[in-house]
Amino acid sequence: MPVVGLGFGALAAIALKAKFPHSAGRLVLVDALPGTLSPGLRLWPAPSPEFTTRDEAVAWLEGRGATDAARTAELETEQAADGTWSRRHHLSSLPPDAPTALDDEALWEQLVAVPFPLLVRTENGPLDAASLDRFRARVPDGDIVTVHADPHDLADVLHPLTH
Incomplete structure (x- = not known):
């Protein structure tokens, strides 16, 4: 495989x-x-922000210069049990001295x-x-x-x- x-x-x-x-x-x-x-990883703060809708996540990504924000939101957000949305990938687990690019x-x-x-x-x-x-x-x-x-x-x- x-x-x-x-x-x-x-x-x-x-x-x-x-x-x-x-x-x-x-x-x-x-x-x-x-x-x-994403140079400098500026699109992914740690922890991920929460959104009330996936469209709100799209708008947030567009505001940070993401190309094809709708596709990114579709692939990289998930809905929690309480109905909120967040990024699947966030950088809270990276050590402070991790490479930034x-x-x-x-x-x-x-x-x-x-x-x-x-x-x-x-x-x-x-x-x-x-x-x-x-x-x-x-x-x-x-x-x-x-x-x-x-x-x-x-x-x-x-x-x-x-x-």
Whole structure:
């Protein structure tokens, strides 16, 4: 089975694959590379704010410059038993001396060491041309696939890797 990660999960997947190279299948990164997650992590205060509706979360994300805030809110918020919404991912568990841009050179070294990683990028998604160029230059045996912002397109890419 592949190791698939999106957002912070992509960075964790790189570290997992580096630590246990033979225990999992192909590494698949979705819309994230080291250094491409919200510079300075300013979008994610710790702990996560609470929202009364998902639309309120979308507005909050838009106010902080998030690209495709509706999609981000759909993927990264969850509703609590009391009906409020919060971010699934927040940084309250990071130590104070943690890197602020998550562009740790160690992550790039680990990624380079992984054979044939697959980068799946969404059309008009968060990865810019410079990020893609950096991936191509540093990971020459990696592949890049571009999909529409539709879960079925991602499933079509992942399906051959799981069967």
